[in-house]
Amino acid sequence: MTAKERLKMLSKEDKRSRQLLMLISSLIGLTTIAQAYFIVSVADQIFLGGAALREAVPALSGVLVSLLVRAVLQYVNNLTGERLALKMKKRFRRELVRSFKHHPMDGDNTRTGGKISLLLDAVDEMDAYFSHYYVVMMQSSLVPLFLLGAIFYANWISGLILLVTAPFVPIVMAVIGRSTQRRSEEQMEKLNRFSSTFLDIVQGLTTLKLFGRSKQQQAAVERDSLRYRDATMDVLKIAFLSALMMEFISMLSISLVALEVGLRLVLFDQLTFATAFFVLILAPEFYASLKEMGGAFHAGRGSMAAAERVFEEIDKEEPESWGTRPLPERFTMSFKNWHYTYEDGRFQLGPVDLHCPEGSDTALIGPSGSGKSTLLHAAAGLLKTDGIYVNEEPLRTYREEDWYRALAYVTQHPYIFAGTLRENILLGLKEAGEADVEEAVEKAGLKETAESLPDGLDTVVGEGGRGLSGGEKQRVALARAFLKKPAVILYDEPTTGLDIRTERILKESMEELGRRAVVITSAHRLHTVRSADQIVLLRGGSVESTGTHESLRDTDPVYQEMLHVQQGGRA
Numbered sequence: 001m002t003a004k005e006r007l008k009m010l011s012k013e014d015k016r017s018r019q020l021l022m023l024i025s026s027l028i029g030l031t032t033i034a035q036a037y038f039i040v041s042v043a044d045q046i047f048l049g050g051a052a053l054r055e056a057v058p059a060l061s062g063v064l065v066s067l068l069v070r071a072v073l074q075y076v077n078n079l080t081g082e083r084l085a086l087k088m089k090k091r092f093r094r095e096l097v098r099s100f101k102h103h104p105m106d107g108d109n110t111r112t113g114g115k116i117s118l119l120l121d122a123v124d125e126m127d128a129y130f131s132h133y134y135v136v137m138m139q140s141s142l143v144p145l146f147l148l149g150a151i152f153y154a155n156w157i158s159g160l161i162l163l164v165t166a167p168f169v170p171i172v173m174a175v176i177g178r179s180t181q182r183r184s185e186e187q188m189e190k191l192n193r194f195s196s197t198f199l200d201i202v203q204g205l206t207t208l209k210l211f212g213r214s215k216q217q218q219a220a221v222e223r224d225s226l227r228y229r230d231a232t233m234d235v236l237k238i239a240f241l242s243a244l245m246m247e248f249i250s251m252l253s254i255s256l257v258a259l260e261v262g263l264r265l266v267l268f269d270q271l272t273f274a275t276a277f278f279v280l281i282l283a284p285e286f287y288a289s290l291k292e293m294g295g296a297f298h299a300g301r302g303s304m305a306a307a308e309r310v311f312e313e314i315d316k317e318e319p320e321s322w323g324t325r326p327l328p329e330r331f332t333m334s335f336k337n338w339h340y341t342y343e344d345g346r347f348q349l350g351p352v353d354l355h356c357p358e359g360s361d362t363a364l365i366g367p368s369g370s371g372k373s374t375l376l377h378a379a380a381g382l383l384k385t386d387g388i389y390v391n392e393e394p395l396r397t398y399r400e401e402d403w404y405r406a407l408a409y410v411t412q413h414p415y416i417f418a419g420t421l422r423e424n425i426l427l428g429l430k431e432a433g434e435a436d437v438e439e440a441v442e443k444a445g446l447k448e449t450a451e452s453l454p455d456g457l458d459t460v461v462g463e464g465g466r467g468l469s470g471g472e473k474q475r476v477a478l479a480r481a482f483l484k485k486p487a488v489i490l491y492d493e494p495t496t497g498l499d500i501r502t503e504r505i506l507k508e509s510m511e512e513l514g515r516r517a518v519v520i521t522s523a524h525r526l527h528t529v530r531s532a533d534q535i536v537l538l539r540g541g542s543v544e545s546t547g548t549h550e551s552l553r554d555t556d557p558v559y560q561e562m563l564h565v566q567q568g569g570r571a
Helices: 003-013 014-050 054-101 114-123 127-154 157-164 168-204 205-210 214-267 273-314 372-379 400-405 420-428 434-443 447-452 470-484 500-513 548-553 557-566
Strands: 333-341 348-356 361-365 388-390 409-410 488-492 519-520 534-539 544-549
Touching: 003 014, 003 273, 014 054, 014 127, 014 273, 054 114, 054 273, 054 548, 114 127, 114 273, 127 157, 127 273, 127 434, 157 214, 157 273, 168 214, 168 273, 205 214, 214 273, 333 372, 333 409, 348 372, 361 372, 361 409, 372 488, 372 519, 372 557, 400 409, 409 470, 420 434, 420 470, 434 447, 434 470, 434 500, 470 500, 500 557, 534 548, 534 557, 544 548, 544 557, 548 557
Parallel strands: 361 519, 361 534, 409 488, 488 519
Antiparallel strands: 333 348, 333 388, 534 544
């Protein structure tokens, strides 16, 4: 099923909006005819009949009332379309978020800029289909029929001219529409590329400046922005051409009607003034409806490219669903012959065999690219994979909401939302009370920072607010975990880039937090994981050795070499 067919089907699902639009469109057609009738009556009475102004008051009142009713109907029509568009955009965004949730590590969509562009820009591009295209097409399919019927009733020859010339409008729309959709697809593709590149560059600006690569990325942003500008101008050129052709066809058609009416009125005396004037008023209205259809057709074609991208993401095959078994309050976690291969085959990890009892601390070490983060993603349930067990049962047999409620994932760069410090700590936990928040703040070592802020926990932080240092962000992440009281805690190099004092404070908080939880930590600094119950050395995607710090220090040459280098020796 094409994107156009799916959008049409979705529009028809909302029967209430569809029926309302049909009713209003019919009333607009009747009101337009009534308006023309009253205008003709005023002209006929005053200019031809020589009636006094007071005698034409009923007809003038009819003109004003019909104008007012028509304006109100048009407003309600547009409002109905906007509400339908809002409803559909909410639906698409919910389905996209669900897809992102089910495919968090899927291919190129791991680029944040691409996801945001799809979630915001692409869905907004589809707004025009429901708020403009669908409404106008509904109106333009009914109003011209009413007007054509009235013109046929008044003068069948004029109606025949309209009937012959009207098909040229959809023909032009079809010819230009093909080019419009192709250009719109190119525009959306360039917008997606530009958004992804720009946001990813902004997020990595510090690293780019550090390695002196900002100039090259500046050139890339400029190149992509110019390409998007050119694609947008191409779409606008087609839109202007479409409008010009519609005006040209309408002008010629109305001229033919005027010529026919004028000849029959003046030369052949076959029409009355009232009939001729009535036809000449309704003919431009007839073609105005068709021209609106042309403009809406262009907007609808432009939405198709965005719809293709949105449906492509939504239609991705969902991973194996989670089960219905409730998660026990206390459990152990195991990896049994676990392995994972990326879709493009660039990296393969496994097999891995690990047993992590409740209250245990497991550390993952190894060079960059050895698979530490991939293993953490799998443990978090972000990857579609088998071989992970909770209390000897496969992880995905449990309820998804139970698992994520029991899980805390602390990365080296926790995200701080634009909001108060309290809101960043709560992170949607509405059941947490003030005492719980204060306890979490104190245990995470964030109390001193909160007291130093002008409004305490109610100080706005993040984008548009007070900035937080790396250590403060880590403490916010730990406060979230303390508030959540998780049964599984995953740390992805949480102390990277922190000073010794901040690292010591966080280490103490992490030890308290993990006393009754399954803790898995990915680390580069060996001194931060010396006290771990088991240290897993990963190398090239496989487990090279497992043991405590003492056992690996005495028996494993690779671990000895890593320890020697980090203690100040040379590799």
